[in-house]
Amino acid sequence: MARILITSALPYINGVKHLGNLAGSMLPADVYARFQRLRGHDVLYVCATDEHGTPAELAADAAGMDVRAYCDEQHDIQKRSGEGFSLSYDYFGRTSNAPNIRLTQHFAQVLEEKGLIAERVEEQVFSIDDDRFLPDRYVEGTCPHCGFERARGDQCDNCGRLLEPTDLKEPYSKISGSKNLEVRETKHLHLVQTQMETKIRDWVDASTEWPSLAKSIAYKWLDEGLRDRSITRDLKWGVPVAQDGTPREGFEGKVFYVWFDAPIGYIGATVEWAEAGGGDWESWWRTDKGADDVTYVQFMGKDNVAFHTVSFPATILGSEEPWKTVDKLKAFNWLTWYGGKFSTSEKRGVFMDQALDILPGDYWRWYLTANAPEGSDAAFTWEHFQGLINSDLANVLGNFVNRITKYTVSKFDGTLPSAGTPGENEAWMAAELDQRLPALVANMEAMEFRKAAAEVRAIWAAGNEYLTKAEPWVKYKSDVDAAAVGVRTGLNLVALFGILAQPFIPEAASKILDALGVPDDRRSWEFDGPASALLDALPHGMAITPPAVLFAKIEDAQVAEWTERFGGAPEA
Numbered sequence: 001m002a003r004i005l006i007t008s009a010l011p012y013i014n015g016v017k018h019l020g021n022l023a024g025s026m027l028p029a030d031v032y033a034r035f036q037r038l039r040g041h042d043v044l045y046v047c048a049t050d051e052h053g054t055p056a057e058l059a060a061d062a063a064g065m066d067v068r069a070y071c072d073e074q075h076d077i078q079k080r081s082g083e084g085f086s087l088s089y090d091y092f093g094r095t096s097n098a099p100n101i102r103l104t105q106h107f108a109q110v111l112e113e114k115g116l117i118a119e120r121v122e123e124q125v126f127s128i129d130d131d132r133f134l135p136d137r138y139v140e141g142t143c144p145h146c147g148f149e150r151a152r153g154d155q156c157d158n159c160g161r162l163l164e165p166t167d168l169k170e171p172y173s174k175i176s177g178s179k180n181l182e183v184r185e186t187k188h189l190h191l192v193q194t195q196m197e198t199k200i201r202d203w204v205d206a207s208t209e210w211p212s213l214a215k216s217i218a219y220k221w222l223d224e225g226l227r228d229r230s231i232t233r234d235l236k237w238g239v240p241v242a243q244d245g246t247p248r249e250g251f252e253g254k255v256f257y258v259w260f261d262a263p264i265g266y267i268g269a270t271v272e273w274a275e276a277g278g279g280d281w282e283s284w285w286r287t288d289k290g291a292d293d294v295t296y297v298q299f300m301g302k303d304n305v306a307f308h309t310v311s312f313p314a315t316i317l318g319s320e321e322p323w324k325t326v327d328k329l330k331a332f333n334w335l336t337w338y339g340g341k342f343s344t345s346e347k348r349g350v351f352m353d354q355a356l357d358i359l360p361g362d363y364w365r366w367y368l369t370a371n372a373p374e375g376s377d378a379a380f381t382w383e384h385f386q387g388l389i390n391s392d393l394a395n396v397l398g399n400f401v402n403r404i405t406k407y408t409v410s411k412f413d414g415t416l417p418s419a420g421t422p423g424e425n426e427a428w429m430a431a432e433l434d435q436r437l438p439a440l441v442a443n444m445e446a447m448e449f450r451k452a453a454a455e456v457r458a459i460w461a462a463g464n465e466y467l468t469k470a471e472p473w474v475k476y477k478s479d480v481d482a483a484a485v486g487v488r489t490g491l492n493l494v495a496l497f498g499i500l501a502q503p504f505i506p507e508a509a510s511k512i513l514d515a516l517g518v519p520d521d522r523r524s525w526e527f528d529g530p531a532s533a534l535l536d537a538l539p540h541g542m543a544i545t546p547p548a549v550l551f552a553k554i555e556d557a558q559v560a561e562w563t564e565r566f567g568g569a570p571e572a
């Protein structure tokens with residue numbers, strides 16, 4: 001039994017997450033966690049809301065709420081929508097909770113002891129009317145290169161040039177529009193990453209199990225040369241720059257930068273899990289306390305990769321303490337929405353609460369896994385969604401389960417028949433499984449989720465093909481025993497399909513397995529023996545209750561309604 005630690009990129013707190021966030025981090029992590037649990041491994045899957053920083057403060061302001069109360073509310077909303085999508089976190093914590101605050105302050109202190117922290121004075125734009133320093137992207141103005149009037153303080157979206165906020169002409173606050181700005185000096189802590197380049201590069205070189213997307217992004221950053229990074233901000237909402245409750249001199253009104261404390265939140269959430277009675281957190285994170293046999297797997301969208309392959313490792317490796325670092329890192333491209341990116345700030349796309357309003361979590365889980373933005377960006381369209389759900393879930397899986405369980409009730413008294421002996425059709429089906437099951441497991445191990453979903457679909461389709469060959473409903477008229485073999489094999493396929501469905505569509509999978517009375521200890525993904533045994537695994541004579549309809553077809557009228565409601569229409 002292996003020990004596998006899994007984290008998905010922490011969802012930011014400024015509102016309900018969209019289907020892109022789900023597809024690019026939480027969902028694949030959950031599919032993988034479920035798979036590894038079914039393989040019999042000891043899995044710890046943790047996540048948390050990422051709560052600090054300016055966007056959270058602004059979102060709270062906009063909602064007319066105190067920032068902590070706002071975060072409390074949003075955390076609960078995200079937790080509930082995670083449950084709606086059956087995300088099986090062992091713990092869903094918060095970066096604003098005490099363990100993360102302690103750990104963040106601890107890392108800052110240790111990094112300082114190693115000579116990796118420097119106090120430096122910087123010039124930053126202060127907005128007098130907003131009464132705050134403006135983060136770079138909250139300063140806008142005219143681009144000095146191309147004259148674009150809404151260039152951001154970090155980059156011009158028109159000509160693409162990187163900017164400093166002080167480069168902008170006619171700068172104004174994006175928050176209030178105020179031009180009443182001035183440049184002020186402010187002191188900050190910097191993490192001296194320039195001293196750690198070799199250490200980080202050696203570590204990246206030694207990380208042999210990262211997929212290519214992750215590795216290439218890490219090298220791109222390293223090749224551009226690391227820069228020292230400011231890790232504090234002039235904000236109220238965040239981890240105080242303090243030690244044992246005493247603020248650092250000159251840093252009384254300052255907090256750590258959200259990108260410094262957020263990834264530490266993976267550890268913080270594990271401590272929360274331990275404090276809630278989960279177990280020993282150090283055995284998952286400290287290689288001197290038992291974590292040396294842990295495999296640590298991270299999931300995230302591509303914009304987060306640099307922070308996980310360079311910035312966060314700089315914190316961890318810089319501490320020179322025996323922390324567990326990432327072994328496998330699965331990165332995703334974008335799920336796109338009609339030509340653009342899903343966006344929280346622009347409210348573009350379908351959000352998790354709205355999605356659950358329309359259809360149960362399993363429908364979305366299947367679509368977003370089978371259509372994962374894995375090798376490239378993946379487009380969400382209503383027609384594609386409708387087509388995939390109707391064919392894979394309603395027709396191929398749903399029909400199969402329905403047909404054979406109902407037939408058992410009508411012709412075999414609702415019990416699994418024992419008569420007859422398997423023949424060439426059953427041998428054909430077993431051969432399909434002998435070839436496809438190992439391929440499926442290999443794809444899941446490799447975190448190739450599109451391929452894995454395609455393999456599951458192919459197995460479901462092979463089951464339908466088997467029934468077409470075996471045709472128990474025709475044979476029943478002349479040879480009841482031959483029909484019994486087809487029904488018995490079909491029912492065993494239903495159980496197997498339910499077992500295979502578990503990581504992808506767990507609610508439907510439970511319904512199928514419960515209907516067939518498959519006990520918990522017979523639901524695992526251990527397919528070691530010959531597949532023929534899987535086709536005769538259920539006890540002869542057992543009673544079958546057909547499950548209620550598993551998946552409803554999506555009608556054209558629904559697609560029209562949702563297109564109208566969400567504005568998802570092809571661009572003119």
Ligand SMILES: Nc1ncnc2c1ncn2[C@@H]1O[C@H](COP(=O)(O)OP(=O)(O)OP(=O)(O)O)[C@@H](O)[C@H]1O
Nearest residue numbers: 009011012020021024025300301334335342343344
């Ligand atoms: N369209 C998308 N497709 C796939 N992954 C995405 C998409 N948008 C965001 N992600 C990923 O979702 C995870 C959580 O993101 P986070 O909560 O920080 O939102 P975000 O990246 O700021 O998105 P947005 O800009 O829409 O608010 C990150 O790993 C991010 O890379």
Ligand SMILES: [Zn+2]
Nearest residue numbers: 143146156159
């Ligand atoms: Zn420009």
